Every structure is written in structure tokens, then in C-alpha cells.
Amino acid sequence: MSYAVLPGAPDSPVLLHVPHSARAIPAEARAGIVLDDAALERELDHITDAHTDGVAAATAQLAGLTPWRFVNGLSRLVVDPERFPDEREEMLAAGMGAVYTRTTHKEVLREADTDPEPLLQRYFRPYARAMADAVADRLAATGRAVIVDVHSYPTKALPYELHGAGPRPPVCLGTDSFHTPPELLAAAREAFAGIGETGLDSPFAGTYVPLEYYGRDPRVAALMVEIRRDTYMTEPGGPAGPGLAPLAEALARLVDAVPR
Numbered sequence: 445m446s447y448a449v450l451p452g453a454p455d456s457p458v459l460l461h462v463p464h465s466a467r468a469i470p471a472e473a474r475a476g477i478v479l480d481d482a483a484l485e486r487e488l489d490h491i492t493d494a495h496t497d498g499v500a501a502a503t504a505q506l507a508g509l510t511p512w513r514f515v516n517g518l519s520r521l522v523v524d525p526e527r528f529p530d531e532r533e534e535m536l537a538a539g540m541g542a543v544y545t546r547t548t549h550k551e552v553l554r555e556a557d558t559d560p561e562p563l564l565q566r567y568f569r570p571y572a573r574a575m576a577d578a579v580a581d582r583l584a585a586t587g588r589a590v591i592v593d594v595h596s597y598p599t600k601a602l603p604y605e606l607h608g609a610g611p612r613p614p615v616c617l618g619t620d621s622f623h624t625p626p627e628l629l630a631a632a633r634e635a636f637a638g639i640g641e642t643g644l645d646s647p648f649a650g651t652y653v654p655l656e657y658y659g660r661d662p663r664v665a666a667l668m669v670e671i672r673r674d675t676y677m678t679e680p681g682g683p684a685g686p687g688l689a690p691l692a693e694a695l696a697r698l699v700d701a702v703p704r
Contacts, residue, residue, distance in 0.1 A: 446522075447571055449578055450513040452504065457586040458511035458699050459578055460500045461593045461652060464493035464520045473522045473563060476554050479547070489681025490548040491520060493596040495688060499671070500594050502692035507699040511592075514578050516571070520544075521553070523568040525575070526593075526652045529560075538604050542568055548602040576654035583663055590628065590702050593618070593652050593668040594695070598679055601647065610647050614640030614675050618668030620651045622659050628667050628702070635698035639675065639690060669695065 452458070467488045469477070479487060497515050504510050516525060527533045527542040539546030539553070543560035547553045582589035597616070601608030615636045619629060633642050651668040653659075673679050676687035 446516070446518045446567055447574060448513075448515045448517060449574065450504070450515065452510040452512035455586055455704065456509045456511050456699075457582050457588045458507075458509075458590045458592060458702055459582055460503065460511050460513045460695075460699075461575070461591055462493075462497050462500045462513065462515040463525050463593070463652070464491075464516065464595060465495070465497035466515075466517050467492055467519050468517060469519050469522055473518075473567075476558060476563075477521065478552055478554065487547050487553070488519060488521070490598070490602060492681065493594075494673075494681055495677055495684040496594045496596055496671070498684060499676075499688060499692050499695060502689065503695040503699060506692060506696035508696075509700065509704065511699050512578065512582065514575055518567065523563050523571070525568060525571045529564055529568060534606065538606060540604060546604065548604045550603050572654060576656055579654055579657060579664060588663045588665065591651070591653060591664065591666040592695070592698065593666070594671075595648070595668060596671045596673050596676075597648060599672055599674045605647060607649070608647050611643050612647055612672060613643035614672050615642045616646060616648060616668075616670035616672070617642060617644055618649050618651045618670060619645060620653065620666060622662070623653050623664060623666040624651060625665055628665050631701035632667055632669065632698050635701060636669075636694045639694055669698075 529542045533541045543563050545554045579589045636642050651666040653666045657664045677684045
């Protein structure tokens with residue numbers, strides 16, 4: 445299985461989603477990538493949200509009511525589960541839709557005429573179905589679901605970024621006009637106040653909600669937490685540092701602030 449659903453407290457509505465922390469690439473997906481092994485490792489250093497799975501794991505241990513976790517076990521270079529799988533995805537312009545054809549530095553990753561369908565069928569759609577099921581499970585158990593997307597981003601903008609010229613605060617909060625209630629955003633600002641400045645929707649905006657709920661079900665709340673990598677690790681792709689623990693503590697404060 446390419447993902448793990450890690451149970452939390454039965455009465456917790458919170459689902460920590462960690463989509464981009466892994467580096468694993470199955471052989472069938474590797475075969476379509478034109479980079480040599482050294483170049484691929486460099487690309488993984490830049491594109492991977494390293495140690496965000498560790499942040500989520502530590503958060504789960506610290507929170508008063510243990511959140512659920514949904515963790516991707518494969519690199520986003522296989523498929524990116526958070527992209528729209530069609531023309532709605534603005535990152536298609538950068539060759540980085542659900543199946544990437546370009547790297548963070550705009551080099552060729554896969555041939556431009558690569559058929560994305562086999563990877564979408566094998567990895568993207570089962571992941572999306574499982575994430576929707578996880579949300580449905582929280583709705584059935586608690587009457588609502590609160591998705592907190594756990595990401596990181598580099599201190600300096602990479603060439604692929606469409607909106608890289610804006611502010612790059614220690615913590616960027618990505619929001620959605622339908623799915624991010626003001627009280628959730630306010631709780632996040634308070635929880636991360638000790639980390640440093642908390643920005644809004646820059647350099648990355650929006651948040652992830654399974655498509656069957658997106659824009660339709662107000663019981664599903666969502667917030668993206670983007671952590672600037674210099675706050676907790678050596679860039680690019682290096683080890684985590686002492687900053688990881690305070691981030692986990694802050695995220696646990698946010699989890700505990702969600703009304704029960």
C-alpha cells in the first residue's frame with residue numbers, strides 16, 4: 445500500500461495529512477523518469493517536504509486528543525495526490541500536474557508526451573479514494589472532519605514556483621474560502637505565534653479536501669500548514685534540527701484548540 449492511515453482517538457475529528465514527506469519511487473515509476481540517479485537524488489532533496497512525517501508523528505504524541513494521520517509513503521514524483529488530475533490544475537503550466545514532467549528547476553523529468561493515466565490509475569485514484577474514506581470515517585464518528593495539511597517549503601524560491609515572489613514567512617497558512625472557518629485560522633495563528641511570523645497564502649495558497657467534499661460539505665474544514673525549512677532542518681534534504689520539536693508542540697496546540 446502506498447499510504448498509511450494511522451489511527452488517533454476515536455472522538456478526534458482531526459486528520460493530519462502528510463502528502464509530500466517520502467522519497468520512495470517504485471521501479472515502474474522510476475523507469476519513466478529521465479534523470480540519472482544522482483540528478484534524481486538532488487531533485488528529491490528539493491521537492492520533498494523532508495521530516496514532515498516526523499513533525500506529524502511528534503504532534504500525535506503531544507496532543508491531548510490524538511489526531512488521525514494519513515501519510516503518503518511514496519514521493520510526489522510518482523504522483524502528487526494534492527493536484528487536480530485535470531485542466532483545473534494551475535501547475536500544469538509548469539509541467540507539475542498530478543504527474544510531473546518537469547523538475548523544480550524546469551528541467552525534463554519525464555518526456556512531455558508521457559501518458560499520465562497508468563500512474564493515475566495505480567496510485568492517484570486509490571490514494572484519493574482512501575483519503576475520502578478517512579474523511580468519511582471522521583464525519584461518521586464525530587460529525588465533522590478537520591484536515592490539517594502538513595507541508596514545508598524552501599527558504600529561497602525555486603524556479604518552478606508560480607507565486608514565489610511573495611512573502612516567505614516561517615509559517616504560511618493556506619486557506620480555502622469555503623473550507624477554512626475563521627476560528628480554525630485564528631487558532632493556527634495563535635498556536636504558531638511562538639515560531640515566528642505567520643503569513644497567509646504566500647508563497648503557497650489553498651488547502652486539500654477530497655474532491656467529493658470540495659466546495660460541497662461545510663462539515664469538512666481544512667487548513668494547510670507550510671513550514672519554512674530553515675526553521676527545522678538543513679536545506680536541501682538535510683537532517684532535522686532542534687527546531688522540529690517546537691513546531692510539533694505548536695501543531696499539537698492547534699490540534700488541541702479544535703473544539704471537541
